[in-house]
Amino acid sequence: MASFLDRLTKGLSKTRAVLNMDVGDLVRGRRPLEASDLESVEEALLAADLGVPAVQEAIEVLKIRSGEIKDGGAPAMRAILRGEIQKALARPSVTPFTATPWVVFVVGVNGAGKTTTIGKLAQNWQAEGRKVLVVAADTFRAAAAEQLQVWAERTGAPFHRGAEGADPSSVVTDGLRLARARGLDAVLVDTAGRLHTKDNLMAELAKMSRVAGREVPGAPHETLLVLDATVGSNGLAQGREFAKAGGVTGLVLTKLDGTAKGGVAVAVVRELGVPIRYVGVGETAEDLLPFDAAAFAEGLVG
Ligand SMILES: Nc1nc2c(ncn2[C@@H]2O[C@H](COP(=O)(O)OP(=O)(O)OP(=O)(O)O)[C@@H](O)[C@H]2O)c(=O)[nH]1
Ligand SMILES: [Mg+2]
Secondary structure (H helix, E strand, O other), X not given: OOOHHHHHHHHOHHHHHHHHHHHOOOOOOOOOOOHHHHHHHHHHHHHOOOOHHHHHHHXXXXXXXXXXXXXHHHHHXXXXXXXXXXXXXXXXXXXXXXXXXXXXXXXXOOOOOHHHHHHHHHHHHHHOOOOEEEEEOOOOOHHHHHHHHHHHHHHOOXXXXXXXXXXXXXXXXXXXXXXHHHOOOEEEEXXXXXXXXXXXXXXXXXXXXXXXXXXXXXXXXXXXXXXXXXHOOHHHHHHHHHHHXXXXXXXEEEOHHHOOOOOHHHHHHHHHOOOEEEEEOOOOHHHEEEOOHHHHHHHHHO
């Protein structure tokens, strides 16, 4: 099986192509960095959706360290960029499974990849020998629960769903009771996709969190916001609203395999101050990778 870095690198290849198009031929000879060179780098970083503040900072650092780039050429510049991106992405994160059951809410806009991410997590955690309950708190669409059930059956994880139209909070309550009664290690709660602009749906998420905390102390231990990397900087607006409503503790960046905008990772982490926990680089269970800032920076810049 391909290594973590190989798979990530493959997932980030579109982003890297954007960056390297301009960055690659930057240092043609051993000469000082010129303003036009920096403009090319800036354009490439902006095109990859790192966001204006992060790009400006990176450019400042390149200017300050232009002597190293003069001596070391393009590899030196890539090394500096890698270091800056890694620094921007590094955030402290929680240690999973430090409570039992470990309760994880998965939230995000429609189609971001919530259900798929839960399926992948359930499969990986079950394979590690943890007992995982998968809860469908999307009572809005019957097909949503069925999609989750397919993943649960495939992974052998127990599955809980509520009646169609039931209050998602009551589904969460029942699910957590079930997990406690059976002594399960973790609970993954799938929520209905919702627009970050819909206040009533955002309030529903907040309620689900409150009731979870009543059943299991400290729950939800993680609230993962799933962002589709292909939407680029639009993920920022989504992130802000979900963070306001639901105490987001971490991010999952999906569909990195299909985008040249992987730099959005830097923009959202900077904006929300929470770590990326996992990245999705495809549709199978093997295509969810625990996030590693160094590997990500390497995959992005090459
Ligand atoms: N290429 C690729 N496709 C992905 C990835 N993650 C999810 N998908 C696909 O994205 C589509 C939507 O995924 P879902 O998991 O159903 O998204 P969701 O957030 O649960 O959607 P709703 O429940 O409708 O809000 C599916 O076709 C997935 O296979 C990924 O990392 N890479
Ligand atoms: Mg879903």
